[in-house]
Amino acid sequence: MSMTISSPAGLSDEAITQTLIAGADAARTSTLGRFRTQLAVDNKFSSGFDPVTEADREAETRIREAIAARFPDHGIIGEEWDTKDTTTRFNWIIDPIDGTRAFISGVPVWGTLIGLTYQGKAIAGLMEQPFTGERWLAVGGRLEHTHNGARVPAAVSAVTRLSQARTSTTNPDMFTGPHLSAWTELNARALQVRYGLDCYAYCLLASGHIDLVVEAGLKDVDIAPLIPIIEAAGGIVTTWDGGRAEMGGTCIAAATEQLHEEAMRVLRDAMLE
Template sequence: MTISTAARPTDAAIAETLIASATAARASTLGRFRTQLAVDNKFSVGFDPVTEADREAETVIRAIIAERFPDHGIIGEEWDAKATETAYNWIIDPIDGTRAFISGVPVWGTLIGLTHEGKAIAGLMEQPFTGERWMAVGGQLEHTRNGGPQPAGVSSVAKLSQARTSTTSPDMFRGPHLSAWTELSSRVLQVRYGLDCYAYCLLASGHIDLVVEVQLKHVDIAPLIPIIEAAGGVVTTWDGGRAENGGTCVAAATPQLHDEAMRVLREAMLD
């Protein structure tokens, strides 16, 4: 069915599309999780894995969005962007955390978001193996597990010394970014690695307080921004700008924690 017009889509239509897309992708992702998949490397140097599950899941998500919003753009991880003249773009990462996926670790997720004039206005992260979904539309966050409601909302942690912190891998940091991360990580309560998109959603549920990253693609972070903000958190680049385009990211439970993290990162990069 076609829903889209040139006007702003309703929150209900956005939510229905996010859920329908994630549900359709589930057969491709969950059905292949913890199986012996062939893995391709997108990089000639280094390792950026992709599987048939990634490609197939994005294909089915694109089909649902294109049917409902034929005049909207689509930007995905695995296939070429569909450019249009409208201000709306759907952002897709069918399996964020493919390294975790191919290792049998259930911290990967399907990311789908919607931007308007470059700003993320809705987002979903689904982890099919645990049955969890975080979805933010119209500034409202819904967190469910197997269809049942779950608590959502950031913690009240305001100091680095109390912050449960995450980044995907310390190997991602280089040069001044490495110096900044080394200084920051020495001041926090603890650091957990390898959680990819799951870390941001744990922040939105009050279990992690701070996520600091570099080398992000737009598909890695844009769908998560509405989730973090609807939970009451703060998310920016390291220079304080909007994070939709990727690169660096600081996501924090409270403005005070975000400010302290930003100060430490900036001072360490100047040393």
């Protein structure tokens, strides 16, 4: 079941689309130009590893400039720089390189994420993987997937059972405590599990190649831009308790309502044991 949200009155789909594309265009030189080069990598955490590079910071700056040039009064929430507050109901959500670990390893499953929320709900989103030339763009409940500028059909699969589901999570280490027990049970029941795909997994779901993505510990910038893409493709994405996923946390995206319900049941029952 799709839960698409149309763009609010007073802000046209065309204006949103142009801004998303302008942001992606602005980021591309910073990201693609540095991909598979010997970059300096900083660690944002004193314990653990959360990498950031000059490409992340510069790309977000350029995306922010592209947004501010068109909507100077809108809020901006980004991965690398401080939040720009707004008195409007609009916030743009930016992760300039979702999957920096993949980026610094030369693996092309990272992507630039840009989304727009209205009153806290995601209404538009873009994911671009410039190395492969792919873009998923969802505005006004409609999804456009392109490869090197040519349109490619995109819709979720018809898989309804966990035993048939091609499943993904970025890293099993994100699950701890009851969430680890829940993931272990779901992993055992799924057809297969692929790791390390970051935002690319959600877009593969929107294109019918992956059926289920289950994650924990997400930030708003990790998931909000992807929600309109999944929903416009006919999929469903929520938190593990069935709520809206814009703020991140534990998130589950599924191709069909039946698959979503079964996965939710498995997760819930495992956490209660």
